Amino acid sequence: MLNRREFSSSIATGAASLAGMLTMPGLFAAEPAPKRATKYIDVHTHIGSYTDPTKKLTVDGLLTWMDEHDIEKAVVLPLTSPESTTFLQLTDTALAAGKAHPDRLIPFCSIDPRQMVGGGVKGLVKIIQAWVDQGAKGFGEHKVGLNFDDPLMMRVYEACQEVGIPLLFHIDNIRGKDVPGLTRLEHAVSTFPELNFIGHGPGWWASISGGLDQKQLGGYPKDKVQPGGAIDRLMENYPNIYGDLSAGSGNNSIARDLEFGREFLIRRQDRIMFGTDYLAPGQAVPQFDLFTELKLPADVEQKIFKGNATRVLKLS
Template sequence: MKKIDSHLHVNFYGFDAEGIMNYMDSENIEKCWLLTWEEKHPAFKDLYENLTIEDILKLYQKHPDRIVPFYAPDPGRPDWKSIMKYYHSKGVEGCGELKVTYKWLDNEIENVLDGLQELRMPVVFHMEESNYHFFIKRNNLFNNLLDKLLNGAFNGLSRKYIEKFINKTGFFKKTFQSRLHYFPGYMMDLAGLEYRLRQYPDVNFIAHGPAFWNQLEKNPDPYLTLGKGKIKKKGITVSLLENYDNLYADISGKSGFYALKRDPAFTKKFLNKFCEKLLFGTDNEYKLPFEEVIRRARLPGNKLKQIMGENAEMLCK
């Protein structure tokens, strides 16, 4: 079976160029999509890592049959279309990862989508809700712990209970509030996405990220970083996949993995139904058993092949 990892980064999360090739060889992955991350004005410099197209092209030139280069220049660059055309001529086959604080309805995104329509390129994007990030200098054990507890540990639940405690007692309130910084979210929101899906039927959109995957269920708990438990009522994400032929999703990252792990009966139906629209990928989370979670659904062979590689192949011919 042909396997394509449709969401990888080089020089990120423990993978240098050699690490990427070793990982692919040991997992029998024939090809991978390598994605950039470029933000001219990241919301928080500390949380941003510039992943360049140059690093990707270097590896692509060594292994042109195994690396599929993707590039997402910052949408605010006025020469966006000519940059993409230039890199297209160098081998770039898609736009990604679009992980920026823009919103779908922004004019800059319209410019991006016009360009992609012209070049017939798909786009891989990361959706994440806005929130307040707690900033503290991590210079001792206590601050280190606070940083973790208030920024996502225990799947968001420690933040929930600490906030409740602070609001009730007033203890620590001023310091807490002075350290909160607004994060506008990435590529929001789902209504804006739907507008663009309808406006650009010829552009293939490949979704990813917690704000997409948490909406598999209707009204998810806003405190949870990653949704969990049985899915009782289908959410907006499922409806969008049902209604728009040009919407796809990659299952990469913690958000994709836990979305498929949380409710095996739902996952079985979900993978069967959307086998033409889902793409295997890891986002460098190579320790999570993605393939195992997919295989647990016992899909017919042709559907498994589509998810593991054929859909990616079809999107980037």
């Protein structure tokens, strides 16, 4: 029990503390809420191991990296074809990550076209629809050691069109194989006009330039962009083709010729999506510095950084 003197003293001490809080609020303010990442939607990340078993990217590791780089949401892409990676990354893993963090991670689904599936296209539709019902927002990364318009590949495109989800693909001289001018890709894009194709990889991004030979299609050309690039032609003629500006190939396509690259991004502002291909702890990602250097108009940045992905993936 407090005596009268102790009680009066405690009241005075409390009043003094309250007065201090009112006159010096900075000293007593609660910790500010953590800043919420809002700048980007990244349409290309992976979790798990890629080629190095000692560099495994966990879900927590991906989320921490996203917070550090102001990435609001990220697409998690499976890799299910033997040519796509050393360590396969399954759809179930991407779905589980999306279910655990629905406000941050966007799962895609994938199945190798050569995998045994009963019922042809209808069988594929049944499988893909089941994944969509569990939260998948797209198909990919479609990175398969076949010609881009091989009949088995075309079955996948038909199924994705029927289900109504976009497909993110990889092109080079080993996976999703094509020729200079991307005529195999054009065959698929024109055959399935209601399917949104999202392009990625050396073969896709090298095709920002004309004048390519087959070797250059699978590489990272460093010379100035030449007229007649297949990407501009395809985007001009087909409303269902988009670009994922991730990885070294995406960065190189713009950085190799910054003047052309900046004009291209402004010209195709409704077709380009921000991506990184972040897949291992500590990985360097050049896209952040690239966009700082480009100084694009704010409305163009908004579309590339978030708006186009929000629309194509039906996130709102």
